[in-house]
Amino acid sequence: MSAVIFFVVLAIAIAALMLLITKVNMHPVITLLIVALFTGVGLGFSGLETMGLISEGFGGTLKGVGLPIMLGAVLAMGIQDTGAAKSIANFFIRLFKGKKLELAPSLTAFIVSIPVFGDITTVLTSNIASILSTRKGISMATMAAFTVLGLNLTHGVVPPTPGILAVTEVMGADLGLVIFYGIIISLVGFMGTWLLLRRWTEKEKILPNPNFVKGIKPAKADDTVEDLLIEGENLPGTFASMLPILIPVVLISLSSFINMYVPEGNAIREIFAFLGDKVVALSLAVAYTMFLGLKYKKSVIESNYNATHNDNGAEGELAVATELENQDMAKNSNIKDILLNSWIARGLEVALAAILITGMGGAFSQVIKSAPAVNEVTSLVDGIPIPGILIPFLLGVLMMTAVGSMTTAGMTAAALVYPMLPVLGLTPLAATLAIGSGTLALNHVNNSGFWVTSQFFNLSTKQTLKYITFPHAVAAVINILVIWVLSSVGII
Numbered sequence: 001m002s003a004v005i006f007f008v009v010l011a012i013a014i015a016a017l018m019l020l021i022t023k024v025n026m027h028p029v030i031t032l033l034i035v036a037l038f039t040g041v042g043l044g045f046s047g048l049e050t051m052g053l054i055s056e057g058f059g060g061t062l063k064g065v066g067l068p069i070m071l072g073a074v075l076a077m078g079i080q081d082t083g084a085a086k087s088i089a090n091f092f093i094r095l096f097k098g099k100k101l102e103l104a105p106s107l108t109a110f111i112v113s114i115p116v117f118g119d120i121t122t123v124l125t126s127n128i129a130s131i132l133s134t135r136k137g138i139s140m141a142t143m144a145a146f147t148v149l150g151l152n153l154t155h156g157v158v159p160p161t162p163g164i165l166a167v168t169e170v171m172g173a174d175l176g177l178v179i180f181y182g183i184i185i186s187l188v189g190f191m192g193t194w195l196l197l198r199r200w201t202e203k204e205k206i207l208p209n210p211n212f213v214k215g216i217k218p219a220k221a222d223d224t225v226e227d228l229l230i231e232g233e234n235l236p237g238t239f240a241s242m243l244p245i246l247i248p249v250v251l252i253s254l255s256s257f258i259n260m261y262v263p264e265g266n267a268i269r270e271i272f273a274f275l276g277d278k279v280v281a282l283s284l285a286v287a288y289t290m291f292l293g294l295k296y297k298k299s300v301i302e303s304n305y306n307a308t309h310n311d312n313g314a315e316g317e318l319a320v321a322t323e324l325e326n327q328d329m330a331k332n333s334n335i336k337d338i339l340l341n342s343w344i345a346r347g348l349e350v351a352l353a354a355i356l357i358t359g360m361g362g363a364f365s366q367v368i369k370s371a372p373a374v375n376e377v378t379s380l381v382d383g384i385p386i387p388g389i390l391i392p393f394l395l396g397v398l399m400m401t402a403v404g405s406m407t408t409a410g411m412t413a414a415a416l417v418y419p420m421l422p423v424l425g426l427t428p429l430a431a432t433l434a435i436g437s438g439t440l441a442l443n444h445v446n447n448s449g450f451w452v453t454s455q456f457f458n459l460s461t462k463q464t465l466k467y468i469t470f471p472h473a474v475a476a477v478i479n480i481l482v483i484w485v486l487s488s489v490g491i492i
């Protein structure tokens with residue numbers, strides 16, 4: 001089969017994905033399954049062969065990312081219930097002395113979203129952003145632009161978020177190094193965009209969702225930094241709150257560096273190889289968070305109760321909190337059950353879709369990667385007169401534009417890029433980071449997260465396009481420039 005037919009089949013497949021997901025509103029899991037099947041047949045495999053590839057890709061991907069996705073979701077429940085996200089935000093409020101307050105939810109979102117899925121981080125940080133917006137009169141345009149950027153940068157570029165974790169696996173890049181450089185690059189992308197666009201976002205005054213700010217008053221002239229804090233009392237300390245994220249990040253990255261510099265057979269290397277295994281590192285983080293939950297029993301019981309008994313957003317939460325006090329439910333709830341059962345059950349509910357979408361993304365990738373025409377495509381790419389690093393980036397952009405899920409986009413782009421690596425002259429590390437950055441660029445109306453964002457940050461569609469889509473594109477460009485430099489000088 002010629003490269004031309006390969007591209008035609010692929011273009012039809014991408015168009016079909018786009019149509020079915022966004023127009024027909026079919027669930028991505030089933031869409032990917034159907035499209036993968038037709039793509040396989042279009043690429044010259046028999047139906048049975050294609051099904052074999054689908055199973056292989058599905059299972060192979062979940063072998064690498066299934067447990068981490070589940071553990072990440074359980075971790076998210078812990079971060080939510082213990083109040084860790086609020087405590088991290090308070091740390092930044094104090095750090096910046098009550099100024100530049102959009103950085104508090106933004107950097108919190110950046111950190112929390114390293115292991116936690118982006119949409120969950122949106123829910124966790126939007127009320128912090130709304131409260132600070134009311135207290136200091138900061139427009140929700142500014143709050144949304146940087147909070148959602150912060151969370152999507154690490155959602156897209158820093159594992160162990162499921163999508164980029166799966167891309168890392170497909171590309172065969174070193175996980176610890178993707179985390180390490182992903183954080184650095186994303187931080188530059190974030191700061192660069194913030195410096196460039198901060199003033200511009202301040203021009204339009206947008207108020208927060210009133211449900212999130214009931215009872216919150218604007219700060220008075222003589223209010224101190226302490227008055228700005230989110231629910232000042234009974235939150236874990238900053239370091240204790242960051243540990244659920246630091247544990248996996250440090251252990252996984254450290255094991256990669258030790259692997260590079262310490263000779264084989266050395267006991268330290270063996271120990272860290274184990275501790276830095278993604279499942280071990282995330283399990284340790286979950287175990288730690290459970291101990292934290294034990295210590296902050298009261299807020300855990302209340303938050304878990306709210307999470308399992310209502311779905312009316314902040315308004316409901318307030319009502320339930322009062323009801324909770326009245327019934328003195330806190331005394332009767334069993335903390336052991338919450339930590340060992342409810343957190344897992346809630347985590348699984350959130351993780352299931354991500355697990356299946358990622359697995360199906362892997363199935364689709366497997367079909368494309370296995371097509372014999374891939375070799376011809378690779379040599380064709382060799383002739384394209386643009387720098388190699390732009391190819392994985394642009395494929396990330398293209399796939400995100402088409403399928404509207406950063407996770408699915410990253411995985412499908414990875415399938416296309418992997419066979420091209422030798423001709424592109426890129427390391428798996430550089431290509432992985434470039435794909436992740438590409439998936440940031442066109443976050444628009446076909447992304448479910450786009451609507452979650454507009455709802456939680458109280459933005460109209462036009463405002464979401466202006467303050468989410470555009471800053472994301474700017475950050476993606478900064479990211480790829482940094483990646484380009486680092487890759488040209490041989491650092492990544």
Ligand SMILES: O=C(O)[C@H](O)[C@@H](O)[C@H](O)[C@H](O)CO
Pocket residue numbers: 117118119122148151152155163404405406407408443447448449450453
């Ligand atoms: O599939 C995905 O990876 C997610 O759905 C993202 O695209 C989120 O929606 C985004 O993080 C929120 O803005």
